[in-house]
Amino acid sequence: MSALSAASRNAALRPDEATGEAARARARLNRRLVVNGLRILFAVVVLGSWELGTAAGWIDPFFYGRPSGVANQLRIWLFEGTAQGPLWQQIATTLEEATLGFLIGVGLGVIFGVALGRVRLLADVFAPYIKALNAMPRVVLGSIFIITIGYNIWSKVALAVVLVFFVVFFNAFQGVREVDRVLLANARILGASERQLSTHVIFPSALSWILASLHTSFGFALVGAVVGEYLGAIKGIGLVIATAQATFNPNGVFAAMFLLAVVALAAEVLLTRLEDRLVRWRPNTITDVTI
């Protein structure tokens, strides 16, 4: 909410409106309690029926695991380590690969997106290639990277880069294309050089598009890292999953999924903070619909 409208709202408050304000605040709090209560209830119902289903023999824990088994698996990993070493090392490895892949992919995506968005000739030349590459199921590149780069982290980073690049690229490209023509004209009149047009108008304008793509991108980076590890690695959550699968341990697979979800959610929180900082100028009309 802007300080301005908040101030004018407070200034205009009459006693009856003030009590209305308090009532609204109470209503908001109540609503939050209800929503959170229902969320917990939902988790309890799903996990509870899963657990009870296995106890009653309707669900075969040999194939589907069971929540208590998953929790036990997490406890074992946490206190006794995984077959590949301490749990934190697996998480750190996957996180490192995903983060590196994310940063490099975002960097390349922004550079190429802005360049092709600004230079018509580049866009015309490269458009068919980029479309073809994008149409390809890029996960298969993982096998190539493992062969060429090896079992180290860089083959996973490369896969994450490839997955992230296209998401960011298309958003940056579109963002540049959508720049308001009047703003460009205004900047030219005010004396902007070509470079200043890029830094003062085109990039900031494309930034909200780019930032929107970062949420999906980090998910893709994680996919790249985990799939890469799954295909062949010495460490990482993907390898933990592969091992669990090989030993017919569904609880292990679910436990690893749980860890990935936690990592992804943490990244999401950080990215949302970053976005709020970088696009503080934007009217925050969409906060109400984000989950």
Next chain:
Amino acid sequence: MPSPAIELVGVTKRFLTPSGTAYTALRDLNVAIGIGEFCAVVGPTGCGKSTTLALISGLEPPSEGEVVVGGVAVRGVGKEVGYVFQTDAVFPWKNVLDNVATGPRFRGVARADAEGRAREWIARVGLAGFERYYPHQLSGGMRKRAALAQTLINEPRILLMDEPFSALDVQTRTLMENELLQLWSATRSSVVFVTHDLEEAIALADRVVVLTAGPGTVKGIYPVSLPRPRNVAEIRFQPQFARIYEEIWNDLRDEVLLSYERSKRSLA
């Protein structure tokens, strides 16, 4: 007589329509605007008023004819021109201070100096205290003030304004018209002020140019011999104002009706 500040000589502007045919927006336009003159341009919607400003600014090249500013043929955007656009053109990602300081920054002024000058101009347009606000936190009138400061800080010798106040409520509008006249009288730049409001044109300008319904060309040019300094809120009640209004309206009415008939037909 000194050479005019702006001269349009036999200017024609054609646009390529999406269907591939050429659309003539301006046809054989001839106008000269003197140094320090406040010239208003009126005409029905779509007659090429904004296009005329785009040509003078150098944002668009003419298809035929020549645009001369300060005795030199225009080739691209020049440093002497200020342009207040019809739609919001302040940068939404810059706060008021940064927005107003943009021009000097682009022109190589050091940050501290640029911000110092920006603060002066912000105060001059009545936005003191709102330096850190972003455009979306301002009202439409305040955004226009910011746009005005952003343009005037460059001290342009040529000031182009495209229906700058048409989106404002009547009170704000009258206030800002008066403020514009004050600011202008201190600079004495040459102004081309586009509006579809004949009252506004007469209240502000030294001369009013009436354009024909598209393709636009000059239908008539009328001197406005009302004394300055003017108070826009009161000048409308002078008998002389009514006489000038009637004279110009007789000319403008036909074009407005023509434009209206056309838009009705194209809708039917």
